[in-house]
Amino acid sequence: MPEPKDTGSGGIGVYVCHCGTNIAGTVDVNALTEYAATLPGVTVARNYKYACSTPGQELIKRDIHELNLTRVVVAACSPCLHEKTFRNVTSEGGLNPYYFHMVNLREHDSWVHTDKKAATEKGKDLIRAAVRRVRLHRPLERKRVSIDPNVLIVGGGIAGIHAALTLANAGKHVYLVERDATIGGHMAMFDKTFPTLDCAACILTPKMTAVKSHPNITLWTLSEVTQVDGYVGNYKITVKRKPRYVLEDACVGCMECIDACVYKQAKVPDEFNMYLGKRKPIYIPFPQAVPQVVVIDRESCIEFKSGKCKKTCVEVCADRKAIDFQQQEKTETIDVGTIILATGFFTFNATRIPYYGYGTYPNVYTGLEVERLVNAAGPTSGEIILRDNRKPKAVGIVHCVGSRDENTNRYCSRVCCMYSLKLAHLIKEKTDAEVFNFYIDMRTPGKGFEEFYNRVAEEGTHFIRGRVADIYPDPAGDGHLLMCAEDTLMGTVRKIPVDMVVLSTGLEPQPDAQEVRRRFHLSCSGEGFFLERHPKLAPVSTFTDGIFLAGCCQGPKDIPDTVAQAGAAAAEALALIDIGYIEQEPYTAQVLEEVCSGCKTCIPLCPYQAISFVEEKKKAEINEVLCKGCGTCVASCPSGSIQQNLFEDEEIFEEVEGLLAYA
Amino acid sequence: MAEKPKVAFYWCASCGGCDETVVDLAEAVLDVVAAVDIVFWPVAMDFKRKDVEAMPDDAILATFVNGAIRTTEQEEMAHLLRRKSKLLLAFGSCSHLGGIPGLANLFDRESILQAVYCESPSTVNEEGVLPSVRHNDNGHSVELPGFYETVRTLGQVVDVDFYIPGCPPTARILRTALQTLLGGELPPKGTVLAPDYALCEECPRKDSKPVNLSISQFKRPQEVLIDEEKCLLTQGLLCMGPATRGGCEAPCVQGNMPCTGCCGPTSRVRDQGGKILSSLASLLESKEEGEIDQALATIPDPAGSFYRYGLPSSLLRRRKLPDSNLEPPKVR
Numbered sequence: 001m002p003e004p005k006d007t008g009s010g011g012i013g014v015y016v017c018h019c020g021t022n023i024a025g026t027v028d029v030n031a032l033t034e035y036a037a038t039l040p041g042v043t044v045a046r047n048y049k050y051a052c053s054t055p056g057q058e059l060i061k062r063d064i065h066e067l068n069l070t071r072v073v074v075a076a077c078s079p080c081l082h083e084k085t086f087r088n089v090t091s092e093g094g095l096n097p098y099y100f101h102m103v104n105l106r107e108h109d110s111w112v113h114t115d116k117k118a119a120t121e122k123g124k125d126l127i128r129a130a131v132r133r134v135r136l137h138r139p140l141e142r143k144r145v146s147i148d149p150n151v152l153i154v155g156g157g158i159a160g161i162h163a164a165l166t167l168a169n170a171g172k173h174v175y176l177v178e179r180d181a182t183i184g185g186h187m188a189m190f191d192k193t194f195p196t197l198d199c200a201a202c203i204l205t206p207k208m209t210a211v212k213s214h215p216n217i218t219l220w221t222l223s224e225v226t227q228v229d230g231y232v233g234n235y236k237i238t239v240k241r242k243p244r245y246v247l248e249d250a251c252v253g254c255m256e257c258i259d260a261c262v263y264k265q266a267k268v269p270d271e272f273n274m275y276l277g278k279r280k281p282i283y284i285p286f287p288q289a290v291p292q293v294v295v296i297d298r299e300s301c302i303e304f305k306s307g308k309c310k311k312t313c314v315e316v317c318a319d320r321k322a323i324d325f326q327q328q329e330k331t332e333t334i335d336v337g338t339i340i341l342a343t344g345f346f347t348f349n350a351t352r353i354p355y356y357g358y359g360t361y362p363n364v365y366t367g368l369e370v371e372r373l374v375n376a377a378g379p380t381s382g383e384i385i386l387r388d389n390r391k392p393k394a395v396g397i398v399h400c401v402g403s404r405d406e407n408t409n410r411y412c413s414r415v416c417c418m419y420s421l422k423l424a425h426l427i428k429e430k431t432d433a434e435v436f437n438f439y440i441d442m443r444t445p446g447k448g449f450e451e452f453y454n455r456v457a458e459e460g461t462h463f464i465r466g467r468v469a470d471i472y473p474d475p476a477g478d479g480h481l482l483m484c485a486e487d488t489l490m491g492t493v494r495k496i497p498v499d500m501v502v503l504s505t506g507l508e509p510q511p512d513a514q515e516v517r518r519r520f521h522l523s524c525s526g527e528g529f530f531l532e533r534h535p536k537l538a539p540v541s542t543f544t545d546g547i548f549l550a551g552c553c554q555g556p557k558d559i560p561d562t563v564a565q566a567g568a569a570a571a572e573a574l575a576l577i578d579i580g581y582i583e584q585e586p587y588t589a590q591v592l593e594e595v596c597s598g599c600k601t602c603i604p605l606c607p608y609q610a611i612s613f614v615e616e617k618k619k620a621e622i623n624e625v626l627c628k629g630c631g632t633c634v635a636s637c638p639s640g641s642i643q644q645n646l647f648e649d650e651e652i653f654e655e656v657e658g659l660l661a662y663a
Numbered sequence: 664m665a666e667k668p669k670v671a672f673y674w675c676a677s678c679g680g681c682d683e684t685v686v687d688l689a690e691a692v693l694d695v696v697a698a699v700d701i702v703f704w705p706v707a708m709d710f711k712r713k714d715v716e717a718m719p720d721d722a723i724l725a726t727f728v729n730g731a732i733r734t735t736e737q738e739e740m741a742h743l744l745r746r747k748s749k750l751l752l753a754f755g756s757c758s759h760l761g762g763i764p765g766l767a768n769l770f771d772r773e774s775i776l777q778a779v780y781c782e783s784p785s786t787v788n789e790e791g792v793l794p795s796v797r798h799n800d801n802g803h804s805v806e807l808p809g810f811y812e813t814v815r816t817l818g819q820v821v822d823v824d825f826y827i828p829g830c831p832p833t834a835r836i837l838r839t840a841l842q843t844l845l846g847g848e849l850p851p852k853g854t855v856l857a858p859d860y861a862l863c864e865e866c867p868r869k870d871s872k873p874v875n876l877s878i879s880q881f882k883r884p885q886e887v888l889i890d891e892e893k894c895l896l897t898q899g900l901l902c903m904g905p906a907t908r909g910g911c912e913a914p915c916v917q918g919n920m921p922c923t924g925c926c927g928p929t930s931r932v933r934d935q936g937g938k939i940l941s942s943l944a945s946l947l948e949s950k951e952e953g954e955i956d957q958a959l960a961t962i963p964d965p966a967g968s969f970y971r972y973g974l975p976s977s978l979l980r981r982r983k984l985p986d987s988n989l990e991p992p993k994v995r
Contacts (some may be wrong), residue, residue, distance in 0.1 A: 006830050039691065045676070138675070172994045592931075594860075595859050595860045595929065596860070597860045597861035597862065597863035597864035597905065597909070598863060598864065598869060599861060599863040599872070599904070599905035599947065600872055600873070600874050600876065601876075601905055601942045601945070603874045603875070604874065604876070604946075605876070605946075613874050618869070618870075632945070635941050635945075636941055636942045636945045637938075637942070638861060638905035638906035638932075638938045638939050638941075638942040639860065639861035639905065639906060639928070639929045639931070639932065639938075640928070640929055640930075640931030640932035641860070641861070641931065643931075648930065649933070653933070
């Protein structure tokens with residue numbers, strides 16, 4: 001039998017907040033207060049202009065002391081906003097903080113109604129329900145869980161790098177896990193960054209080397225997280241480390257093996273250069289790659305394909321013995337307390353819009369390909385040479401490819417306008433070509449962005465407001481592509497002949513974002529980006545405690561925003577680590593062990609994997625630390641043998657009956 | 664010799680199966696007879712209402728009333744027996760929860776009388792005569808019990824001390840209940856005299872139920888060759904066991920038929936049907952609305968499946984009447 005509840009014959013204080021005119025403008029707060037005072041068990045009912053203000057809080061505390069209140073009801077705004085405030089007030093007044101219940105008089109009543117009389121009646125119902133429920137409240141205690149100071153960061157782009165360095169500089173140990181052979185991510189592929197035109201590599205590579213040399217960072221490239229167990233403060237992570245076939249500790253990065261490879265010419269399309277250049281089977285992704293360790297590509301290496309290679313690479317490596325064709329995949333398990341996901345984005349696949357001709361017409365490029373073309377370290381050493389070896393005299397840049405489009409993605413990718421302007425500037429600077437930017441709306445809402453737009457316009461780039469409808473070879477046959485668009489400012493259809501088309505492709509979630517989401521127990525927004533806990537007030541937190549987001553895995557953003565978010569995620573992790581423990585809300589669920597029939601209904605339903613079946617007892621058991629108090633198991637338990645603190649059946653029934661009882 | 668405690672049995676809206684249980688005690692019934700004096704048992708012994716009326720109040724130690732309350736006579740008897748008894752026990756599903764007669768709450772009195780006295784294929788009633796409280800024939804008038812719109816449990820009509828569940832209660836449940844009553848300390852008033860866990864606890868097939876059960880469609884017993892070892896729910900049969908109080912030792916499941924829920928919910932559940940619905944719905948394999956509808960369509964009689972024994976005592980109580988005037992019950 002459950003312990004008897006203190007349903008007390010009195011001692012309830014009811015406080016009706018005006019919230020300025022937010023509530024008092026639509027609800028008769030005096031009538032509510034008078035009504036509340038008549039309810040059974042209510043000792044005092046008052047109203048106050050701002051209950052959350054210091055004098056408002058003091059009023060409640062004083063009443064608790066002077067009138068010996070046992071329960072507190074505050075009818076004010078949403079519990080999301082001030083439940084914590086008033087629980088603290090209740091606690092400071094000397095009562096258990098959970099001897100409190102909040103009525104959402106603002107969002108549930110005054111803000112959604114205009115009829116003052118009806119809204120006042122509804123307010124009475126809501127208060128009556130709360131008064132009846134609060135009597136059944138039991139004292140509850142928050143539990144503390146200790147936080148392991150180690151941090152896992154997934155993804156070694158600029159977001160992961162920045163977060164890792166911030167945490168490592170604060171003296172915390174970071175495991176940075178990167179899927180590719182080098183860290184650096186997309187930023188390493190960019191030439192210049194908007195709007196300042198800093199060289200991306202120049203500002204990024206020092207941070208990359210700092211990661212490698214930092215004593216507090218364990219960097220694992222070619223690695224992926226395969227399993228996440230545990231809970232905030234105590235995660236157990238399984239990482240799969242794929243073989244590089246080159247021993248990281250032994251390789252000194254001299255790259256003599258690359259020269260010595262039996263392939264005299266580089267023949268393999270080079271991923272880092274968007275397949276515009278070639279590399280050898282043994283290679284380093286780019287000169288400043290971190291770690292500065294070569295990697296062997298199994299698919300193209302002759303030794304792996306035939307087993308009959310002369311292995312000139314091994315010869316030249318000599319005593320260093322860094323090359324190991326026998327290297328196997330390894331699995332590591334690590335304990336961390338917090339996790340930052342910085343898994344980045346995927347660029348829109350331009351072949352999905354066939355009428356832009358990407359993949360059909362050789363001189364149609366994506367923005368990222370052009371980044372590599374204009375880059376001095378790129379496949380053309382920074383010269384813009386088309387696939388047919390010409391230099392372009394006219395270039396068209398199409399904004400919003402795969403963004404703001406009903407057929408692909410509805411959202412704005414945020415960075416394309418600015419990088420299109422940047423590419424326009426760089427192309428003009430390098431080729432003196434005529435550049436035409438086709439845009440829907442020009443979105444330049446950042447620091448120095450509008451100024452950059454003006455500068456590019458002044459440089460002579462042409463801006464055409466219109467969505468490009470078609471791109472096709474000029475029937476005149478001079479190798480031009482015709483770009484066809486309705487110029488909505490001129491009100492006429494224009495066909496512009498160009499040598500080169502740049503598609504400013506948008507940003508999408510990584511193709512495996514759903515898998516990653518499930519592995520880390522996260523939610524995704526409609527577009528598939530990881531969902532933050534609150535769009536404004538918890539933008540880097542997730543619904544799973546101790547897991548934070550940084551960079552484009554949460555949604556498209558530019559480098560400054562990414563770095564800011566990475567810093568915020570690191571700060572959130574630090575806040576947990578430095579306090580050393582986390583307090584858990586006590587409204588978790590428990591299995592009433594003596595009456596659980598072991599029917600196993602609840603077990604697969606828990607979204608947090610908090611319930612297990614204990615074979616010896618043949619009963620279900622809930623891990624209190626993993627439980628988030630969602631109530632799914634409570635509702636599903638067919639014999640009512642799972643009970644949730646603060647949401648006990650009796651409390652809910654009492655509230656419902658209070659709500660429905662006519663005054 | 665000290666006077667033996669007096670015991671009574673009465674029968675309201677029910678099938679009579681509960682009285683069978685008393686007989687099913689077999690030899691043990693002799694112990695009962697030896698231990699107590701049966702002072703009223705219309706189905707088996709010749710006592711009349713006036714005999715009960717003649718007793719002083721609280722003269723009977725315990726009265727076992729089976730059957731739901733559906734007529735004015737049943738209600739009067741319930742009040743009378745309450746007055747004459749120290750302990751009043753609701754005996755069996757009908758009096759405990761409403762039982763099978765309680766399914767009448769899916770209809771109103773008018774349509775029930777129409778169906779039974781006019782529309783049923785075997786009925787010849789050209790004048791459409793329906794039962795009425797007063798009937799005059801040749802100058803003689805006779806008064807009959809009135810028939811309520813709504814079937815109620817015993818506990819909804821009078822104060823009940825204890826409940827004995829089951830349709831009918833098994834001999835073991837009755838025996839255990841009698842031992843509790845005759846020996847030592849009584850449990851708190853209102854207790855159901857049976858264990859408070861769900862049937863799965865004592866189900867012989869419990870171990871065969873997987874932890875990740877998901878259901879794509881339900882099957883009726885006649886549609887499948889039922890495996891005699893495996894959990895019936897995993898075979899797609901609608902087994903009420905997880906939401907039904909144990910104590911019966913699963914005779915239905917042992918007989919290769921799913922539990923239909925006669926012992927009602929545990930003490931922690933107010934609405935057995937709602938609970939099993941909530942649990943089964945969350946185990947449905949599909950997350951697509953259309954497929955979910957298809958899966959649910961394989962339950963031809965949801966109310967009769969989930970609320971077979973407990974509609975009057977559930978949160979639903981009954982189908983809404985046109986004038987939604989539930990109280991006080993109308994008498995024809």
